[in-house]
Amino acid sequence: MRNSTPPAGASLWSAQAQMPAALAKRVTIVAGQGASVITADGAELLDAPAGLWHANVGHGREDIARVAYDQMRKLETYHVFGRFVNDVALSLADRVTALGPIPDAKIFWTSGGSDAVDLACKLARRHWQLEGRPDKRIILSRHNAYHGLHGFGTSIAGLDYNRDGYGTDSLIPETARIPTNDLAAAEAIITELGPEHIAAVVAEPVIGTGGVIAPATGYLEGLQRLARQHDILFIADEVVTGFGRTGTMFACERFGLEPDMVLMAKGITSGYAPLGGVLIGPRVWERYFNSDDAPILRHGITYSGHATACAVAHANLDILEREHLLRRSAELEGVLHHAIQPLADHPLVTAVRSGTGFLAGVQLNADVPGEAVVDACLDSGLLTRLIHNNTLHICPPFVVTDDEVSFIAKTIRVALDHITD
Incomplete structure (x- = not known):
């Protein structure tokens, strides 16, 4: 005792x-x-460290706090399941997709970066199932990469200690790592695994937690080219780099990338409220929107598109632009x-x-x-x-x-x- x-x-x-x-x-x-x-x-x-890479506009912003207060007085939130939505989730979706690097994109809101990783990896596998190519299940990521610590984030981590201790090499099976900055070696691994088995490759434009590692000249562009050549979805994890960290709204702009999906969180609210999202290109979203018998993506998070978090994001984006x-x-x-x-x-x-x-x-x-x-x-x-x-x-x-x-x-x-x- x-x-x-x-x-x-x-x-x-x-x-x-x-x-x-x-x-x-x-x-x-x-x-x-x-x-x-x-x-x-x-x-x-x-x-x-700006907290955990997120406090882009700094701490103690009264104008953001007032926006949150006003939104909570009006409506703290309402979910975005099925045909129900809230108005702030809708307006922020239009604003962020217009700012993003994917033309004609849709956005699926999440509660943060780890949620966004899980959604993108699930969506990548589901995409190939619906394409009639169910063998395309492997998710590739880079050595030293960090993609959060939910199920898929743990499984695709390029930091071995974040995957260890859960009974298998990969918490969710069928993941593999490619070298951080060696394009030829990455291509060799793709060939060895077989492109017909690979669903997607996930890459941070600048690796963050893995040691702040910039891409070698031409590496990201080459990785995107390999993905397109081998019919593999290319996913840019911009949870750290999004919303200005590389001097452009998204690092994809800096490196001339147009991925199939972009992951975001952190800087979208500068940490004033938990919010994340996945920007999704037409190749992936069209089948879910364009016919009366469209499939349903069986994924959802209670606080997806949280109205107060979305209002905070608007205020944060206003500050980025105004200042x-x-x-x-x-x-x-x-x-x-x-x-x-x-x-x-x-x-x-x-x-x-x-x-x-x-x-x-x-x-x-x-x-x-x-x-x-x-x-x-x-x-x-x-x-x-x-x-x-x-x-x-x-x-x-x-x-x-x-x-x-x-x-x-x-x-x-x-x-x-x-x-x-």
């Missing part, structure tokens, strides 16, 4: 956490404004690259990856205690975290100043020097 009273919040099981370590060094965020957050201890921290934040993101890409690249010369750094979008990864040597570097940054007013391969995560809100970007680089250098000493 326990004799001591557990600390406040001890009941929470944190995500992706080694819980004894997380509980011992928990950082509680209680407020945020602009590009910074405030801890329960009163410390102000520059939010280098020219896509243009600012494109400018900040160069500012960050210039500030962060000198860290590549530090003896504790393996690589610095930046210059393709307003995001970067500073990969530390394998023997460097990464959490100690994070702690030193926190002590100096910078919030960052570790992602794959001992990499510091940098993906600030679009509202940071040039000086704040310089502060990120300087603070990391001081932290590394402290570890060296």
Whole structure:
């Protein structure tokens, strides 16, 4: 029997956490404004990861909060199952499809990125069933890729530790990985597996959690070309890159891609409400819309097209447009690259990856205690975290100043020097 009273919040099981370590060094965020957050201890921290890649317009936006309040007073939400819809889900659908990289697209709303991954993979398999080609079931993804942690996201993860421990190599069978940036090797795997067995390939334009890895020149375009050549659906996972992170509304624009589906979440609301979606091209959606005996897609989420979340998304998009934040993101890409690249010369750094979008990864040597570097940054007013391969995560809100970007680089250098000493 326990004799001591557990600390406040001890009941929470944190995500992706080694819980004894997380509980011992928990950082509680209680407020945020602009590009910074405030801890329960009163410390102000520059939010280098923008939460989990999502706080594009910054924290504490009163105008977004008022939109949410007004929408809740009018109608908190109503589902979009069957013939019932709510007006905000409809208007946001028209707005986002007009902004997206797929002509004449439809959108299926979800509650977030992991939901979007599951829907897209299910839809890809269902597509080929209805095409009379049921053997096309394999979903390809890239090494180092992260696609959320629902059923399909776990199964197609390119980070092995996210797939391990569930009794099989792939929680949902018939998935496979292709190299991160080697197009010839990807083609060899497609040939080996047999294109007649492959339903879709899913790719992040810039790999995020896997270490902030930009595509090799021509890789994404080549992967799309291979998909078309072999009659494989091409799915762009823009959960991180969508809504301005690469200086364009979607990274597909930057790389000249026109996929069959685009996954989105995070930046569509800048984290002010949970919302995701799948943008779907005519090749996939037409059969579901164009005849009286059209099939039904047996998929749905209670909070798909949540009215308040959609109203928040409208407000977020208004801010992106009104404050020219896509243009600012494109400018900040160069500012960050210039500030962060000198860290590549530090003896504790393996690589610095930046210059393709307003995001970067500073990969530390394998023997460097990464959490100690994070702690030193926190002590100096910078919030960052570790992602794959001992990499510091940098993906600030679009509202940071040039000086704040310089502060990120300087603070990391001081932290590394402290570890060296």
